[in-house]
Amino acid sequence: MYLGCKVPKFVTPAEAEVHQHWTVETEGRLQLHMESFFKVKKPEEVLSLLDQFGPCGEEELPLDQVFNRVLSRDMVSPEDLPGFVRSTMDGYAVRAKDTFGASEGLPALFAVVGEIKMGENPTGGVGQGQAMRISTGGMLPDGADGVVMVEYCHSLDAETIEVSSAISPLENVIQPGDDIKKGSLVLPKGHRLRPQDLGVLAGLGFGRIPVFRQPTVAIISTGDEIVSVGADLGIGQVRDINRYTLGAFCRANGAIPEFKGICPDSFERLRSLVEEGLEKADAIWLSGGSSVGTRDLTLAVFETFDDFELLVHGISISPGKPTIIARSGGKPLVGLPGHVASALIVAEVFMAPLLARLSGAKETGGIHERHLEARLSRNIESKSGREDYIRVRLRREGGEWLADPIYGKSGLISPLVEGHGMVKVGVNTEGLYEGDPVDVFLFR
């Protein structure tokens, strides 16, 4: 609608005020502003435009603070892991060849000459027909080249065991470098660190880890009708929802939200908030009030900043069409739709990938990274020429997932809470049929 062709041609007082601002203040950028109306992009174009944004810098942190952070360098092993020959079982360290031929019926006898203490260099070694008790993780003594599992050992007295099964050389042991070789790439730059990754880094002695800085996002809610959650609600007013939804969305994607405030539809006040945000934050997310005037205001304000470049003015998706993505001083300036349902879908589809790029993460952040195969329980109608995102509920039936489309008037919040995810109806499709297999992109 916003960018449709039958927009009334008259200018409202609110718009006139905006126009006056940017025509006066932006010195002849009118032409640019007009061209912007032709910047409606397809989703895949938008995603590839986001590739121009990169990580926000590096820092080095203690290992216990880097869970879920993104490596800023390749981590190369400084040593072999394990560093010594280790037993992988509880049992007895022996010379493998002394067990050859041993069986239940004809066990081999060994003299127990000691026990390997954990964390100590074994004293003495193992000679022919000798054994030393060893625990999982223990270091093999000199002479031994394998471990007989405790299940196959029977102690006759404190100094003698019977072994009822033969082992091969190196059986039940790992050798230096078997796990990770010195000089090998352990984890690549751009990898987001999981619990097990921290374990491997700990095992190799990395106490401080180079990671990309977490991007900060300045969040501004605009609109004359918006009041803060704690305020008394006047007639025609609504509470600021996007601050919380977008803030949590940032956190869920490894970014740090910084709420700059609620801004009425005023050029000066919006410009000063954006300016303040740009001083510190790595990105600006402005979520537009719903009025037509506000939308023009967003772009008019963005245009006044250095190196302004408009990348996207409208995306051929529904909901979420009236989205603006621009760039100033290398930082993304984003104008999101005012309604939380549209804003959140644009966030899932485009802002998660943006945050992934600002975080230096290898993952694309795309919605396809979190999905599930299901079958549609009902037909979905859709307009050709745009991607439609339909919220669905999931239920399990007959060993497969069924996706129930959630209908309802636009402008509702409750379907967001009821839904488990969404189904995309492609640009060149007029709808999907009951029983069609679909990929459900899961909400967190």
Add this chain to the structure above:
Amino acid sequence: MYLGCKVPKFVTPAEAEVHQHWTVETEGRLQLHMESFFKVKKPEEVLSLLDQFGPCGEEELPLDQVFNRVLSRDMVSPEDLPGFVRSTMDGYAVRAKDTFGASEGLPALFAVVGEIKMGENPTGGVGQGQAMRISTGGMLPDGADGVVMVEYCHSLDAETIEVSSAISPLENVIQPGDDIKKGSLVLPKGHRLRPQDLGVLAGLGFGRIPVFRQPTVAIISTGDEIVSVGADLGIGQVRDINRYTLGAFCRANGAIPEFKGICPDSFERLRSLVEEGLEKADAIWLSGGSSVGTRDLTLAVFETFDDFELLVHGISISPGKPTIIARSGGKPLVGLPGHVASALIVAEVFMAPLLARLSGAKETGGIHERHLEARLSRNIESKSGREDYIRVRLRREGGEWLADPIYGKSGLISPLVEGHGMVKVGVNTEGLYEGDPVDVFLFR
């Protein structure tokens, strides 16, 4: 092995020391200790035993601090949402009946009598043949009962429009309570808050939110061979891996890890660390050194605490069998296997559910909550009588996911990093075949 039947019957010096401790210090709990050897449980028994643990208390926090936290009360709407009749489109508010019969060929004429300002009580109303300009989210003026979308309006002059399509009463508007009705349950107790949930709570004016306290977990790494990550590595020593892996695992599951230190295999020192942990933390996770002596030590220490009750001593899964779960003063005391691979699998299968219960979360925390359907690329062998968890890598081929089992000697860390998830081979199965459909439980 640990709980097997052919364990050598002699007692090592380390074990003798432990035995001496608990026979002296625990006054006749020997019987209990011996019975514990019969507590090997099936996975489903272990999960149902965890049901006895519950949330750790409540707190009330500002809305912007409750992302990913768990509601401790049902949230019931204190008001209708929206609170007034709102437009869901940009267009003109009119009396629907005045548009009846309007079409492209025969448009209806309306006098524009004003514009609805966002966030303001409309001044004046709409009478017969009159229209007021309105934006999405605007409040309908008196007299109007629907909105004509801007696409179907053509302005003839500043005071007149042509409407080329009829609307029904209430078209393109939402009425009070259409989204959420006053008194309805918005989000239930036990729900973990997502970005969209924060949005709904904001929309309803909830500024402070009752949530369950995040459980704290005291983490202790035991074993004479364990040294801290920063220390010089002596012969036979290994670095403390579990501290980091289990700590991050806690964070990933909404809990707060508190590292209490590395403990050598000493009864007194371990007891004092556990005691210290129990004073503040909601749970104790001790990850055992690998030696047989250490394992007995864990149980001997646990037994000395008030109301000690042994719930699980060994689980019929692989890896992860030598796991201890006990209870003292209502808090869980857990002894996890020493090797990080086993510890992490036990954490995924049992500790995530434990943390879910301590968090008061409705979700079970079970691994089935994060899985993907795939086909096995190779046979997997398994022993009947236990659940086997096999790590797999995933790859996409011919429109489906293939799961490649990752083999390698036990005791390696690298397969944890290479794997995307794991496949369960059930208790009564001797293996799985190439081509079998499997559920892959995804690592984070």
